Amino acid sequence: MALTVARTMALPGMRMRLLAGRSGTWRAVRWAHVSELADPVPWLSGGELVMTIGLGLPAEPDGRRAYVERLAAAGCAALAFALHEAMEEVPDDLLDAADACGLPVLEVLTSFISVTEAVARWHADERVRGERRVVAAQEAMARAALAHGTAGILRTLAEHAAGEALLLGPHGEHKHAVPARERPWHARAAEAAAASGGGRSAGVLDDGIEAVQVHSLGFSGAATGWLAVRTASPLDWHVRMLTSHAACLLAIELLGLRVGRSRMHAQRGALLAAVLDGRLPAARLGELCSVAAAPYEVVVARPGVSLEAAVEALEEVTEAGDEETALVCVRPEGTVFVLPENTGLPGDQAGGRPGGQAGGRPGEPAGGRLGEQVRGRLGVRLCARLGVAGGGCRAAGLEEVPAAVRHAAALVARGGGDGYAHVDDMEPQALLRDAFVPEAARRFSTAVLRPLREHEARHGGDLVGTLRAYLEAGDNAETAARRLGVHRNTLRRRLAAAERVSGGPLTDPGHRLRLWLALSLPDLVPPGSSRAANGDPVRLDRRARDADAEGRHP
Secondary structure, eight states, X not given: OOOBHHHHHTSXXXXXXXXXXXXXXXXXXXXXXXXXXXXXXXXXXXXXXXXXXXXXXXXXXXXXXXXXXXXXXXXXXXXXXXXXXXXXXXXXXXXXXHHHXXXXXXXXXXXXXXXXXXXXHHHHHHHHHXXXXXXXXXXXXXXXXXXXXXXXXXXXXXXXXXXXXXXXXXXXXXXXXXXXXXXXXXXXXXXXXXXXXXXXXXXEEEOSSEEEEEEEEOSSSSOSEEEEEEEESSOOHHXXXXXXXXXXXXXXXXXXXXXXXXXXXXXXXXXXXXXXXXXXXHHHHHHHSOOOXXXXXXXXXXXXXXXXXXXHHHHHHSOTTHHHHOEEEEETTEEEEEEESSOSSTTOTTTTSGGGXXXXXXXXXXXXXXXXHHTTOHHHHHHHHHTSOEEEEEESSGGGHHHHHHHHHHHHHHOOOSSEEEGGGSHHHHHHHHTSOHHHHHHXXXXXXHHHHHHHHHHOOOHHHHHHHHHHTTSOHHHHHHHHTSOHHHHHHHHHHHHHHHTSOTTSHHHHHHHHHHHXXXXXXXXXXOOBTTBOHHHHHHHHHHHHHTTSOO
16 A cells, blocks of 8 residues: 555545645655755655655746756655745745646645654554554465465465466466456566566565566476566565565475475376286276376487476476376386377367377378378377477377387387377388288287287297297297297297197298288388278178188188
């Protein structure tokens, strides 16, 4: 609350009479000062109640009018005269000039020292009242923090500052506001936060009508967020104190939330790692923790990203609620993210289409649709925020996540750029996936490898793994034996058993091709496809079975 001229006249013990300038009685009185100079303006700083007996008052009307105009222009609060000392009355030309300038002119019947003491006492008492208000507001914010967290702190701050409050992320992104609706000053605060370059600072944007204080959050290092408060101009000292206190509470709150999120993601990431290592069935993952509904965008960021950095980036680029259902874990091949699909920027043209694709026919070359595909993928923004390269692959369900991780990691290991690459954007992979009906491909692999797996179950020995190692080594038995950690004679016995059980020699090109396809389809064909090249997979499977029954090719 400001001490206006009107309030000063009503202070206890004051005897004052308004002579002119009634329109300016709203002016704030910062100090009461005696001056008998002909031009006191150089010695004033604004907000003074200038008291005089008129010794320095110019003798000419033009000089008196200029005297009043200079005081008004300098921000003087009021001009007060003690009459019957050097002058008997205030000249009419001075009063007319005061009315024109809106500068209150008073007659003081109280001693000048009493006026000065009364003004000083009011400001001292107001300072004590302000400190008490600050303490009460600080206690209220602390209680609100315990009861309602971030929202409670902002709501209490806005109430006690008689203004509005806004919480921004580290880069100026909107997080929470009181009131909740978008306000014009939000953009100014976000620009000020973004212009800081991530460093910790505090500043005030004051246009003379409203004041916006922007305060960084955090105790060391880069800012973890920004607090902005809007009040009427000028900004009161107690609002500065409340904003600083609220910034500390919010920093503690955000630090606690960050630690909690890191622990939560560490626990969820351990379950994801167990699935990727084959120690936990994928179906159990959805039972043990909350996971978003399929399909998923599986992202592998280049190795070197810590869990803390991954969680922070995830929070910044995901929509509200998506972070809690995402999965993150740090692996040797890179940092793995399992994200809900199509959580790109609002308004993306890719919304609602598998893989973030904005259009195109099944089987259309991926390279021709690259720009539209990329826009809908969260991995693009995630890798950009982390500043590392990454690979992505679509998974139609949790059971496809391990295969999607392998394909995404292969893109990262291949290099070829600093950005984000998705399997669907690589034309050969996209065309190959479109050429297969996923369920039919799985049945083919199962059928070809069934005799080998049944033999393993009855007699032991890793026939499937031996075949894979041998074919991947280019028929080099020595290399395959070293990779498997067995003697070359053991390898040859297993290969002979595999030829006998599978029904053909490895020298037969057709038989060899069937085995190689059955072993390699999970790696060659990216997961995530729920369609076939020319129609619905279920119908195509049914046509294929009907054609087989009739002895013809579909």
